[in-house]
Amino acid sequence: MSSGLGKPRSRAYFATWTAAFVLLVLGIVWALGYATQKVDYVWRWYKVPRYFYYQDDVEIHAGIQGTVAAIVQGSDGVTTIIVKGDGEQESYSLPKGTGSRVSKGDFIYPGDVLGSYKDWKVGILLIGLWITLKVSFLAIIAGIVLGLLTGLMRISDNPCFRWLSITYIELIRGSPLLVQIFIWYFVVGTLINSMLGQAGLPLVPPLWFGVASLAFFSGAYIAEIVRAGIQSIHRGQTEAARSLGMNGTQCMVHVILPQAFKRILPPLAGQFISLVKDSSLLGIIAIRELTKVTREVITTSLQPFELWFMCALLYLVLTFALSMLLQYMEKRMINS
Amino acid sequence: MIRAENLSKYFYVPHKMVALNNVSATIKPGEVVVVIGPSGSGKSTFLRCLNRLEYADKGHVYIDGVDVLAPKTDINKVRAEVGMCFQSFNLFPHKTVLENLIMAQHVVLKRSKKDAAERGMVLLKKVGIHEKSHVYPDQLSGGQQQRVAIARALAMDPKVMLFDEPTSALDPEMIGEVLDVMKALARDGMTMVVVTHEMGFAREVADRVLFMDKGEIVEEGTPEHFFTNPQSDRTKLFLSQIL
Ligand SMILES: Nc1ncnc2c1ncn2[C@@H]1O[C@H](COP(=O)(O)OP(=O)(O)O)[C@@H](O)[C@H]1O
Ligand SMILES: [Mg+2]
Numbered sequence: 001m002s003s004g005l006g007k008p009r010s011r012a013y014f015a016t017w018t019a020a021f022v023l024l025v026l027g028i029v030w031a032l033g034y035a036t037q038k039v040d041y042v043w044r045w046y047k048v049p050r051y052f053y054y055q056d057d058v059e060i061h062a063g064i065q066g067t068v069a070a071i072v073q074g075s076d077g078v079t080t081i082i083v084k085g086d087g088e089q090e091s092y093s094l095p096k097g098t099g100s101r102v103s104k105g106d107f108i109y110p111g112d113v114l115g116s117y118k119d120w121k122v123g124i125l126l127i128g129l130w131i132t133l134k135v136s137f138l139a140i141i142a143g144i145v146l147g148l149l150t151g152l153m154r155i156s157d158n159p160c161f162r163w164l165s166i167t168y169i170e171l172i173r174g175s176p177l178l179v180q181i182f183i184w185y186f187v188v189g190t191l192i193n194s195m196l197g198q199a200g201l202p203l204v205p206p207l208w209f210g211v212a213s214l215a216f217f218s219g220a221y222i223a224e225i226v227r228a229g230i231q232s233i234h235r236g237q238t239e240a241a242r243s244l245g246m247n248g249t250q251c252m253v254h255v256i257l258p259q260a261f262k263r264i265l266p267p268l269a270g271q272f273i274s275l276v277k278d279s280s281l282l283g284i285i286a287i288r289e290l291t292k293v294t295r296e297v298i299t300t301s302l303q304p305f306e307l308w309f310m311c312a313l314l315y316l317v318l319t320f321a322l323s324m325l326l327q328y329m330e331k332r333m334i335n336s
Numbered sequence: 337m338i339r340a341e342n343l344s345k346y347f348y349v350p351h352k353m354v355a356l357n358n359v360s361a362t363i364k365p366g367e368v369v370v371v372i373g374p375s376g377s378g379k380s381t382f383l384r385c386l387n388r389l390e391y392a393d394k395g396h397v398y399i400d401g402v403d404v405l406a407p408k409t410d411i412n413k414v415r416a417e418v419g420m421c422f423q424s425f426n427l428f429p430h431k432t433v434l435e436n437l438i439m440a441q442h443v444v445l446k447r448s449k450k451d452a453a454e455r456g457m458v459l460l461k462k463v464g465i466h467e468k469s470h471v472y473p474d475q476l477s478g479g480q481q482q483r484v485a486i487a488r489a490l491a492m493d494p495k496v497m498l499f500d501e502p503t504s505a506l507d508p509e510m511i512g513e514v515l516d517v518m519k520a521l522a523r524d525g526m527t528m529v530v531v532t533h534e535m536g537f538a539r540e541v542a543d544r545v546l547f548m549d550k551g552e553i554v555e556e557g558t559p560e561h562f563f564t565n566p567q568s569d570r571t572k573l574f575l576s577q578i579l
Contacts, residue, residue: 239389240426240485244440244492245416254439258430 041305048306051125051297059116060098062108064090071104081114125307128293129314135211135289136276136318142215143275147222152252154227165223172220177213178281184213185285210282218275225271229264230256262333269326273319280315290314337527338363338386338496343395345381345551355381356392357551363496368528370538370559373548374574379531382548383498386529387418400495416444419489419497423504425481427473433460433484434469437491445492452491459487463517479510483517490521497521499530535579539563547571 036043066085073079077096082089094100098117102108150168153161172180189209196203233256241251283292294311298304338361345356355378363369371379384390386397388404388411397404404414428436437456441447447455460466463483465476473481482502489497499518503511515537522528522541532538538545538559545562547555547570555568563579566572 234426236422236424236426237428240420240422240428241440242412243387243389243415243418243420244489245412245414245444246440247412250443254443255428259428262430 036305043306044303045306047301047303048310051123051301051307053126054121054123055118056121057116058119060092060094060114062090062092062110062112062114064088065109066090066107068102068104068106068108071100071102079115083108124293124297125290125310125314128288128290129318131207131288131293132276132279132290132315133318135207135214135279135282135287136272138211139214139218139275139279140272142211143218143222143271146215146219147226150219150223151226151230154223155230169220169223172217177217177278178284180217181210181213181281181285184209184216188212206285207287210279210285210287214275214279214282217278218271221271221274222268225264225267226260228267229260232263233259262330265326265330265333269323272322272326276318276322277315337365337367337400338529339396339398340382340386341396341398343382343385343392343397345378345385345390345392354551356385358395359548359551359553360395361546361553361556363527363529365495365527366525367543368522368526368530368541369544369546370542371529371531371546371548372533372535372538372574373546373554377548378551379548380500381551383420383500383529383531386498387415387420389420412444416440416492417495419486419492419494421482421485421489421497421499421502423501425473425478425485425505427481427485427488429473432470432472433465433476436473436484437488440488441491456487456491459490460484462490462520463487464513477510478506479513482506482510482514486514486517486521496527496529499528499532501531501533503532503534533578535563547574549574 062083064083064085066083066088068081069084069089070082071079072082074093079094079098079100080091081094081100081102082091092114094115095117098115100115102112102114108114150165153165154169156162185206189204189206193203237255237259238251241255242248246254279289280291282289283295288296290311294307298307301307340359340361343356343359344354347353347355357378359378359382361369361382371382373379381390385392386399386404388397392405395405399414399418402414403409404411427433428439431439434453434456437459438449438452441452441455442449445452457466457469460469463486465480465483465487468476468480473484476484486497486502502518503514506514511534515534518528518530518537519541530537530542540559542559544556545559546553547562547566547568549570555562555566555571562571563575566575
């Protein structure tokens with residue numbers, strides 16, 4: 001494009017086509033708005049924030065039977081209610097700003113409401129986002145370890161290592177991730193949890209099978225990235241290192257990997273971004289990640305348009321932040 | 337010092353290709369041996385067989401009595417004692433000049449980084465690049481890079497230095513500075529095997545010249561013998577082309 005090989009362009013050329021771009025985008029937005037009006041869809045964006053953060057009523061219940069002996073107003077705004085029962089005494093503290101619903105001398109039964117206050121709670125969408133983040137983070141870490149080991153095995157002289165890595169890579173790349181998730185959950189998960197159950201041990205929650213499926217999936221691709229990165233380093237580097245008396249491992253650690261790592265980072269960033277997006281499949285094995293909770297919210301809120309857009313936007317924020325982070329790392333590595 | 341006996345090396349590319357054919361040579365301590373010959377004659381292969389960068393298919397190599405090709409030999413120990421310089425320098429681009437010199441001393445010889453840096457600076461002075469010790473290799477000229485590469489090999493305190501066309505990748509005005517370093521090294525009594533097309537260097541520095549062609553040592557002798565009175569027709573042809 002800006003290779004300088006094309007003929008020189010005038011200012012009018014840029015102005016015209018920039019305008020065309022803006023018009024096109026506006027046109028698409030308008031068309032969407034028009035279509036939703038036609039089907040009488042009512043946009044209610046104001047309903048969305050409550051799925052991030054919402055106010056919840058919290059009630060404080062009495063635990064014993066007795067009379068209210070005292071209501072003490074603390075200097076920090078905390079109200080303490082002391083209930084005296086038959087030979088027992090209990091005190092309940094209500095946070096600042098909570099009105100007490102009882103007065104001194106009232107008779108209280110267990111379960112009676114002593115006071116209530118409003119509290120901010122994290123909404124389900126944010127919880128889903130957190131699970132997506134957690135699953136992705138764990139899978140990326142495990143994927144890096146797996147990918148590095150497999151990549152090194154792939155270029156090893158040892159036939160067992162080499163064939164193991166080739167088999168692993170080909171198996172993973174040759175089948176859909178969805179199927180692999182099912183295998184991890186319904187086959188591996190069933191086997192492991194049945195055995196754990198028989199041994200009386202606690203079961204492994206689905207989240208970990210989800211992490212495993214993503215880690216093994218991306219590990220295979222990372223292995224190929226690592227292999228290509230290592231092989232892109234000129235042979236002369238290995239020869240120089242070995243001729244100085246370094247063994248294979250020393251050469252790999254001190255000479256090849258540090259150089260390969262710089263070249264690996266950009267494709268690795270792409271792989272991580274894919275992984276974050278692929279984690280949206282994990283809803284099918286009952287992991288409440290972002291996509292799954294979005295579907296749940298839609299069944300109660302009935303505002304699918306806003307929520308799917310919001311869901312997409314949240315993924316965009318995650319992937320964008322990730323690519324920024326890796327670009328930052330890349331810059332720092334080049335400067336070092 | 338170095339004894340090569342009946343070395344043969346084949347490459348299968350995919351047909352069997354004889355790169356070295358029954359080559360024998362002896363290099364005495366303190367001797368400077370220059371290997372010349374046309375391109376593809378097996379000079380590099382011969383040199384690389386000496387420190388087992390290529391594994392010879394037949395024959396033996398002894399360095400200070402150690403059988404290099406024996407499976408039991410600690411090849412890394414042998415290689416640490418045999419310095420090697422390549423046509424393409426092969427400095428480590430992710431390390432500064434001084435770090436290039438420190439790395440193998442620290443990793444292989446287990447010298448402390450401080451001692452290795454001291455030794456490194458002494459050698460950088462010797463090759464005349466001590467002012468650039470904290471610069472990355474890609475900021476140096478080719479001649480400077482090759483001198484750093486020589487210093488890097490010397491930092492291991494080698495008994496022998498092998499040079500594979502150290503000046504072939506250099507612009508003409510930089511050849512001299514590298515050859516000067518090598519001459520100084522020869523004067524200090526270093527045992528050297530040098531593959532080169534620099535006939536001036538051969539004439540001036542070499543104790544002995546080997547002429548290789550088609551994987552064989554065709555002729556060997558003093559520089560004087562070579563440049564005034566070559567025997568073989570192939571040597572005569574080569575010298576007539578190059579001089
Ligand atoms: N790694 C290799 N694989 C295949 N053939 C090779 C390899 N290295 C060298 N050869 C071949 O062996 C012959 C000798 O090569 P070389 O020792 O590099 O010659 P020189 O250094 O004298 O130019 C050449 O024909 C070359 O093509
Ligand atoms: Mg060569």
